[in-house]
Amino acid sequence: MMMKRFLTVLLVCMLMFTLVLSGCGARKEEPKPAPAPAPAPAKVRDTVIIALQGEPTTLDPQFPDDGNMRAVTDNVFERLLEFDGKTLQPKPGLATDIKKINDTTWELTIRDGVKFHNGDSFTAEDAVFSIKRIIDPAYKSQQVSYFSTIKDAKVVAPNKIQVATDGFDALFPKRMARLDMVSKKYVEANKDKVNTQPVGTGPYKVIAWNRGVDIQATAFDGYWGKKPAIKNVKYRFIQEGSTRLAALKAGEIDFAVNMLPEYMKDIPNVKMETGAETYWIRFNQLRGPMVKKEMRLAANYAIDRKALAEALFLGAASPAQGQMGKEGYFGYSSKVKTYPYDKEKAKELLKKAGYNGEVIELVSERGRWLKDGEVTEAVAAMLTDAGFNVKIKFLSWQEWLDTLFTQAKAPALQFSSNGNGFFDIGLMYNTIVHSKGSQSVMKNPEMDKKIEAARKEPDPAKRQAMYDELALYFYDDPFAIPLLTLKDIYGLAKDLEWTPRQDSMITVYEMSFKS
Amino acid sequence: MLKYVIQRLLFTVVVIFGVSILVFVITHLIGDPVKAMLPLQATDAQRAQLAHQLGLDKPIWEQLTEFLGNMIRLDFGVSWWQQVSCLSIVLSKIPTTLVLVGASFVIAIIIAFPMGIIAAYKPDSLLDRILTTASLIGICLPSFWVALMLVLFFAVKLGWFYTSGYGTIRHLVLPAVTLAVVPAGHIAQIVRFSMAEQLNAQYAVTARAKGVKESAVLLKHALKNIMTAVLTIGGMDLAMYLAGEAAAVEVVFGWPGFGSLVVDTISRQDFPLLQAEIFVVAVIICLINLIVDLLYAYFDPRITY
Numbered sequence: 001m002m003m004k005r006f007l008t009v010l011l012v013c014m015l016m017f018t019l020v021l022s023g024c025g026a027r028k029e030e031p032k033p034a035p036a037p038a039p040a041p042a043k044v045r046d047t048v049i050i051a052l053q054g055e056p057t058t059l060d061p062q063f064p065d066d067g068n069m070r071a072v073t074d075n076v077f078e079r080l081l082e083f084d085g086k087t088l089q090p091k092p093g094l095a096t097d098i099k100k101i102n103d104t105t106w107e108l109t110i111r112d113g114v115k116f117h118n119g120d121s122f123t124a125e126d127a128v129f130s131i132k133r134i135i136d137p138a139y140k141s142q143q144v145s146y147f148s149t150i151k152d153a154k155v156v157a158p159n160k161i162q163v164a165t166d167g168f169d170a171l172f173p174k175r176m177a178r179l180d181m182v183s184k185k186y187v188e189a190n191k192d193k194v195n196t197q198p199v200g201t202g203p204y205k206v207i208a209w210n211r212g213v214d215i216q217a218t219a220f221d222g223y224w225g226k227k228p229a230i231k232n233v234k235y236r237f238i239q240e241g242s243t244r245l246a247a248l249k250a251g252e253i254d255f256a257v258n259m260l261p262e263y264m265k266d267i268p269n270v271k272m273e274t275g276a277e278t279y280w281i282r283f284n285q286l287r288g289p290m291v292k293k294e295m296r297l298a299a300n301y302a303i304d305r306k307a308l309a310e311a312l313f314l315g316a317a318s319p320a321q322g323q324m325g326k327e328g329y330f331g332y333s334s335k336v337k338t339y340p341y342d343k344e345k346a347k348e349l350l351k352k353a354g355y356n357g358e359v360i361e362l363v364s365e366r367g368r369w370l371k372d373g374e375v376t377e378a379v380a381a382m383l384t385d386a387g388f389n390v391k392i393k394f395l396s397w398q399e400w401l402d403t404l405f406t407q408a409k410a411p412a413l414q415f416s417s418n419g420n421g422f423f424d425i426g427l428m429y430n431t432i433v434h435s436k437g438s439q440s441v442m443k444n445p446e447m448d449k450k451i452e453a454a455r456k457e458p459d460p461a462k463r464q465a466m467y468d469e470l471a472l473y474f475y476d477d478p479f480a481i482p483l484l485t486l487k488d489i490y491g492l493a494k495d496l497e498w499t500p501r502q503d504s505m506i507t508v509y510e511m512s513f514k515s
Numbered sequence: 516m517l518k519y520v521i522q523r524l525l526f527t528v529v530v531i532f533g534v535s536i537l538v539f540v541i542t543h544l545i546g547d548p549v550k551a552m553l554p555l556q557a558t559d560a561q562r563a564q565l566a567h568q569l570g571l572d573k574p575i576w577e578q579l580t581e582f583l584g585n586m587i588r589l590d591f592g593v594s595w596w597q598q599v600s601c602l603s604i605v606l607s608k609i610p611t612t613l614v615l616v617g618a619s620f621v622i623a624i625i626i627a628f629p630m631g632i633i634a635a636y637k638p639d640s641l642l643d644r645i646l647t648t649a650s651l652i653g654i655c656l657p658s659f660w661v662a663l664m665l666v667l668f669f670a671v672k673l674g675w676f677y678t679s680g681y682g683t684i685r686h687l688v689l690p691a692v693t694l695a696v697v698p699a700g701h702i703a704q705i706v707r708f709s710m711a712e713q714l715n716a717q718y719a720v721t722a723r724a725k726g727v728k729e730s731a732v733l734l735k736h737a738l739k740n741i742m743t744a745v746l747t748i749g750g751m752d753l754a755m756y757l758a759g760e761a762a763a764v765e766v767v768f769g770w771p772g773f774g775s776l777v778v779d780t781i782s783r784q785d786f787p788l789l790q791a792e793i794f795v796v797a798v799i800i801c802l803i804n805l806i807v808d809l810l811y812a813y814f815d816p817r818i819t820y
Contacts, residue, residue, distance in 0.1 A: 053772065054779070055599040063553070064596075140568060140598075145553065145561045212611060212681050212771030238679045238769040242663060247678040250671045398546025398784075405550060419554065430554050438559050 012303070045513045047232040048496065050255040050506070054216070055237040058195040058469065061135045061180035065142045066245055071257070071506045072235055077180040077200035080108055080127060081173055085510075088328040088423045090173040094122060094181055094201065097412075098497060103168040103458065106152075108176070110159045115182045115222045117205040124155045129184035131163060144422060146178055166373055168458055174422040187404075203228045203509040212237075218506075229512035248491045256491035257506065260370070261314040268491040272316060273500035274485055277417045278324050279375055280479040281362070282404075282432070285442035288412045289360050294353035296478045297461035299413075300339040301388035302346040308378055309484055310369050323471050324418050324428050328502050331425030331454075331464060333471035348384040357389050364415035365400040366391060376415045379483065382472030403448045410441040413481075424456055427469055433470075433479055444481055516812075519820035520805070527801040532583075533796045538790060543575055545750040549783035552595065569595060582790070591791035596783045601791035604776070610796070611681065612772035615765070616756045619689055619694035620749070626698045631706025632733060638711050647707060653700030662693045662767040681770035690768040694761055702745055709744045713737035742814040750807035757803070758796045778797055 006252050018208050056069035061077045080095035090098075095108040115120035131153040134141050148181055156162050165172055186199045203225065204217040214233040219228050236253060238244045245254040256273045258268075264270050283290040283299075290296055305319030321327075322336040362380055366373035373394065380390045390497040393411070395403065405418060416439075428453045431437040435444065447470065454466035488504055498511040549566045566572045570581075584593060591601035627650075634646040669689060670678040680686045713719060714737060722732050761776030773792075780788045812818045 057599075063598070069733060138556070142552075145557050148558075148561070211684075213609075236680060236769070237771070237777065238767070239678075240767045243666065243679045243767055243769060246663075246666045246671050250678050252678055252680075397544075397551065401550040402546065416555070419556070421554065421556070427556055431558070438557070438562075439555065 041095070044515065045495070048230050048255060048508060048511060048513075049234045049236060049253045050409070050508070051236050051238045051247060051253045051257065053237070053239055053258055055212065059198040059209070060145065060182075060194045061214075062130070062182060063141075063178055063195075063200065068237070072111070072206070072217070073198065073200070074202075074505050075182060075204045075233070075508045076202045076206055076217065077176055077182070077374065077483055078197055079179055079181060079203050080110075081176040083174075083177045083423075083501075083503045083505070084454075085503060085505065085507070087498075088330075088502050090177045093177070094127070095176070098173055098176070100458070102146065104165050106163050106172055107156070107167070107425070108161050108163070110161065111224070112159065114201050114224045116186065116201055117220055117222075118183070118186060118198045119222070120183055120185055122181065122183070122201050124157075124159055124161050124304065127161050127181060128153045128155050129187070130181045131179065133182070133187070134179060142442065143178075144374065147175055150175070168353050168456055168461075170455070170458065170463060171422050171425070172426055174424065175457050178421070204233060211306065226509075228509035233508050245491065248349075248493065251493070254493040255494050255506075255511075259318040259489040259491045261489065263491065264314065264316070267491040268494045269496065271490040271492055271498065271500045272487045273502065274326050275316065275488040275504055276326075276419045276423075277369065277419075278320055278485045279369070279415070279417050279483040280371075280482065282326055282410075282414045282416060282439070282441065283380065283479055283481075284410045284412050284414075286407065286410070289355065289358050290412045292353045293347045293477050295355060297476075298346040298349035298353065299383060299385065299388065300478055300481050301342045302388070303339070303379060303382050303481060303483065304341040305338060305483060306341070308375060310424045312374055312378065313484070313486070317484040318487070320481060320485050322481050323425070324432070325423075325425045326485050329420060329423045331467035333425075333468045335468050336471050336475045339457060350387045355387070360388055360390050360413060361411040362390050362392050362413040362415065363395055365395055365397055365402065365413040366423060368397060369417045371416065372417070375483065379481075404439055407441055426451075429467075429470065430455065431509075433474070444513065447473065458460045458486050516820050520809075523801075523805050523808070524690075527798070530799045530801060531794060534588070534730055535586060535790065535794060536583070538580070538793050539579055541576070542786050542789060546784075548595070548786060551784045558559070560640050586790075586794070590623065591794070592787040594787040596780075601788045602795075604788060605773070605791050605795050607775045608771070608776045612757065612761060612765070613618055613775065614687065615690055615694065615770055616753065616761060616771060618691035619756070620698060620753060622691055622695035622748075623702060624701040626695065627702035628660050628706060630699075630703040632710060632738075634703070634707040635710035635714065635752070636729075637732065644706075646689070646703070650700040650703040655697045656696060658697065659763050659767060662690070662764055663698055665689045665693055666767070681766075681769070681771055686768075686770075690764050693764050693768075694756065698749060698756075701748050701752055705744050705748045708739060709741035709751040710737055713740050716740075739814055744816070746807050746810055751805055754800045754803045757799050759792075 034145050052068045052071050054068045056072055057064060059069065059073060061073035062067065079093050081090040081098065084091050094111050095113060096111050097109040097342065099107050101107050104194070108127070110124045110127055116122060131150060133139055134329065135144060135147050135150050140209060143256035149165045149167070149172070150163060151166050152164040154162055177458060181201060187194055196209055203220060203223050205220045206215060206217045209215040215231045219231050238247060239261055241258060241263070244253070245259065245266060247253045248256045248267065259267060264283050283296050285291055309317040309319055319338045323333060325332050361377065364376035365370065380392050382485060383390045403411060418428060418432070432439050434440060434448050434451045435442065450470060454463055454470065457466060458507060459464040488500060490500055492498060495514045496511060497514055501507065527716060549569070553562060553565060570578065579589050584655070589602065593599065593602055594601050597604060626748060630646050630650065634643040637643055666678050666689060669675050677686050677690050709735070717737065719732050719737060722736055723729070759774045759777040762778050765772045765774040766778060777792055780792060
């Protein structure tokens with residue numbers, strides 16, 4: 001009897017404990033989405049529910065370098081210039097005009113009649129404050145590497161500011177398209193609220209952040225630009241891709257980021273756009289078998305890129321065009337095409353190089369990028385097929401980083417993925433090709449000079465011509481095997497309309513529901 | 516008894532100290548967090564700057580003494596990734612995981628005890644074999660797979676529960692059931708085997724000979740005697756779950772608990788936060804072990820401390 005009573009009491013206690021705890025944890029407000037598949041069709045939908053991969057850690061848009069946060073803050077904050085979603089060129093945003101005063105000074109004209117969500121006007125002081133805040137070493141912004149050339153900013157007229165850079169910076173307008181504008185008054189007066197209650201000038205304002213559950217925003221009445229079509233946004237956080245897919249199919253969410261190619265057939269409404277990541281394999285040109293030009297060319301001809309894109313990514317990737325980057329990036333050259341797949345030519349080149357079957361090490365890692373391991377294995381098989389004696393070595397992420405950044409440890413071949421925050425091919429030449437670049441394992445003093453000259457060239461047409469020349473040169477004397485450019489895959493509800501952007505921004509103000 | 520508890524608590528302090536030093540050394544040996552924190556395109560100068568900001572350019576022994584000094588004051592510093600006090604991040608996630616793990620253990624116990632007792636009642640019968648096999652399957656199923664199947668059926672097809680998220684009972688059911696599968700299997704097995712053993716013991720035979728009903732033998736006499744074994748297994752499962760074993764299930768169901776936090780922390784190489792997490796886990800495991808040991812004495816009066 002005693003025992004029975006004890007067990008009953010124990011069970012009841014545990015049950016109550018869980019109920020009480022779940023009561024504490026649960027927010028007062030019940031999530032709105034109906035779990036039943038079909039919501040009443042007659043009602044006009046005014047809320048879009050977006051599933052991100054994780055919860056932002058802060059909504060202070062100047063602090064972290066975090067895609068989950070950007071998905072929210074890109075709709076809440078604005079920048080002096082904005083990227084065009086199709087051409088990737090900077091265009092007017094909170095500044096109506098930008099002009100170069102001299103090689104180290106830019107002047108921007110601030111737009112009139114822009115209001116912050118708290119009713120304050122957006123002024124030149126706010127712009128200067130935002131720029132100075134992000135480069136302030138004491139603030140420790142994780143985005144500071146994007147703005148390393150900016151030295152100072154000052155107000156020169158009620159609606160004009162000037163920004164000083166360290167030498168001529170061709171990327172300056174693009175940097176401005178990444179720098180979110182915050183309110184000087186609000187940030188200074190509300191240090192404790194900046195992280196959780198953001199005040200921007202954007203089309204949406206954040207109204208609630210229920211930690212662990214969701215972030216809610218609603219259209220801002222005082223917005224200076226075009227009114228968004230959808231009134232409310234709710235962001236949810238679902239780390240696992242297959243769960244995002246399940247939630248989309250169950251009708252709990254309307255928009256899911258980062259879907260896998262395999263999911264495409266199950267998604268009600270798939271949207272795809274070429275993303276920012278290019279898979280590539282680096283040649284070690286300082287020592288080992290890949291020093292010889294013929295070997296490097298042979299490796300490029302040995303790869304069937306189309307097969308990789310079709311078989312591994314079901315079409316959600318495209319063959320890289322003999323260079324690293326995609327159309328729309330500044331400096332992308334239309335003069336070079338994809339290396340054709342030509343196994344016989346590769347074998348011929350190997351013979352010409354006098355390759356003796358020496359082991360060629362291909363270092364890679366697994367799990368960082370979509371199907372990175374599978375791509376490495378397929379590439380190794382193709383190289384082996386053409387006559388290379390390739391040995392794959394998979395390393396942990398930390399060891400892999402070490403071989404990427406330490407010249408002395410660089411293997412003959414290393415798989416990596418190259419992103420490009422400013423959509424400018426110059427960044428890639430600086431870090432990978434230039435002998436002083438952090439990922440460089442080559443030395444070509446003549447080309448180093450050309451890369452430096454292109455970096456400093458103020459005339460865009462001349463600069464483009466210089467990158468064309470570099471692209472052609474390196475097509476014949478490659479520093480890498482450019483493999484594939486991946487596509488971003490988004491899952492949308494059947495009745496949601498949206499066109500993905502070249503800069504991967506998730507713009508809620510460009511979404512609408514079909515009526 | 517009080518002396519025993521104090522002794523154990525002192526021992527706990529030693530264990531936590533040792534674990535913390537070990538973790539500090541290991542995390543600082545596996546690689547350079549600065550490389551993982553900045554984008555691949557960052558320059559060497561930017562990396563050096565960040566290393567300096569984080570104090571990683573100091574000699575390792577200097578970092579270690581600084582860390583231990585702060586740990587004694589329960590100050591784990593600020594998370595590199597979130598810029599908030601590490602301990603507050605960890606503590607804010609613990610209740611969320613407690614809800615989930617608590618619910619899963621309630622479910623596990625409700626399923627496991629009847630299963631084990633029924634199976635033990637008629638050993639080697641068909642029912643016994645079915646139940647024993649079922650518990651074995653439960654132990655062997657990967658929770659990740661169970662989770663996906665439950666979501667597909669109960670959330671996508673039937674729409675009874677939410678696929679993911681946090682906040683209501685309808686969010687809680689599927690992850691709790693998924694997590695309950697393994698401990699339910701473990702507990703059912705241990706109940707089945709220890710119960711069968713008890714039913715053959717001298718006292719059970721005597722009780723039957725005195726004319727005590729079989730159900731009374733089972734529930735009144737045998738059940739209390741198997742509790743020490745059940746506590747050992749159940750306590751271990753509970754400790755593992757709270758220590759982050761629940762991570763896979765939390766990730767699948769988008770449950771914002773401690774397990775998901777650990778996964779994120781490791782991928783971001785946030786050393787201070789990882790240290791705080793391991794500290795809290797060590798404390799929890801030591802406490803659960805202590806509670807289990809004290810409960811032994813309750814169920815088995817021969818044990819005294």
